[in-house]
Amino acid sequence: MPGSNSDFDSAREGLVAKESAGDNSAALTITEISQALKRTVEDRFGYVKLRGELSGVKRAASGHLYASLKDEKAVIDAVMWRGTTQRLSFVPEDGIEVVATGKITTYPGRSKYQIVMESMEIAGEGALLALLEKTRKRLEAEGLFAPERKRALPFIPKAIGVVTSPTGAVIRDILHRLADRFPSHVLVWPVLVQGQGAAEQVAAAVRGFGAMGEGERPDLLIVARGGGSIEDLWAFNEEVVVRAVADSPIPVISAVGHETDTTLCDFAADRRAPTPTAAAEMAVPVRTELANYLDDLGLRQRKTAMRPVTLGRERLEARAQRLPKPEQLLQPQAQKLDELSERLRRGLLDKAARGRESLARLRLAPAMLQRNLRDGRSRLANVRLVPTLVQRPIAERQQRVDALARLAEQLHPDKPLARGYAMVLDQAGKAVTSRASAQGKAQLAIRFADGELDVVPAGAKRPAARKPKPPEPGQPKLL
Incomplete structure (x- = not known):
């Protein structure tokens, strides 16, 4: 019906929002209401002290600390800036009951309220012991x-x-x-x-x-x-x-x-x-005790080292007491020495007496010496020296010399040359016996039965002609 309330409301709720003159409830932006709420909350709760259990503790790359404080029925977000976290005396972890002081503020980006913590302490000794x-x-x-993992401590560091x-x-x-x-x-x-x-x-x-x-x-x-x-x-x-x-x-x-x-x-x-x-x-350790201990070890070491000597001395004295006296040991030998001395004296006297008797019986006269000389000459004249006894050893030695000469003639190095063999010589006239030795020479000579022929190995420069080696004395010249 015209003039009813519904018509009036329909007239006011149009498609496009309109502001009437004198309207004191102008529309606010989201930022404006967020800032207004932030100022209100921070003015009302500028300083608070909260007790709760940490949950969801994490550190951002920037160094800021983010977490939640909760009790049995409620939870509130918490943040601590990097400069404040550096002053903490403990490492925050989940499950630690703490007392945090700071101010309540809002985070417009999520329409949440949170506490910006300026300090945080563990809530009592019980919570500290639990941590x-x-x-x-x-x-x-x-x-x-x-x-x-435990290691022994050094004895004297x-x-x-x-x-x-x-x-x-x-x-x-x-x-x-x-x-x-x-x-x-x-x-x-x-x-x-x-x-x-x-x-x-x-x-x-x-x-x-x-x-x-x-x-x-x-x-x-x-x-x-x-x-x-x-x-x-x-x-x-x-x-x-x-x-x-x-x-x-x-x-x-x-x-x-x-x-x-x-x-x-x-x-x-x-x-x-x-x-x-x-x-x-x-x-x-205690230095005096250590020194006393070292002295005791040294004393024990000396006693241990001297114990065999002491025992040996005791055994030697015991055995020496059982030995007879030196006079008793030497008496039989002294008596025997006296007997032998007496026998030697008598023997020398007897031999001297017999020598004097023999000398007295011996008569050296010139006639006796001349007779002995004649007897010697007679025996020498009777000895006959046969030439055969001297010639036979000389003939045997001559035969051995002839055999060695024939053997030397057969083994002479020039003998095979007469049978068609040849000998390779270097510039010094020494024999070359292998192919490897021949390759390293600049010039070689081949000796035949009738003379020598100079040759040059392939690839080598031809040197000056080598003078033939003069024949050895007694060796026939090869034409």
């Missing part, structure tokens, strides 16, 4: 804490590297204990042991010691820190420190905290010390 246990199980599953704070009491305790026990060369790598950046500095120090050259690298590392709460020691629970200690080519002693304090660095190290002072005691 610690989670990290421990994950690293243990990788084998970083396996017993077979020449140089010891210490990773700790240079101003604390820890380094003074370690140096004092080392000086008391066994003075050693100590290299200190100063680092932060608590707070922002401590974990990165400790890991860099451990890896820096391992990257040194063979002549500069210490033989042992001590990673040390004094006692404190779990928050104070948290840098030594960071994964970057644990992996650096596990990958160190140098044996490592972990001395973090006091006896009741335990960090993941202790599990990765080759040896855990309850205190930094105890780490120094593990690193080196």
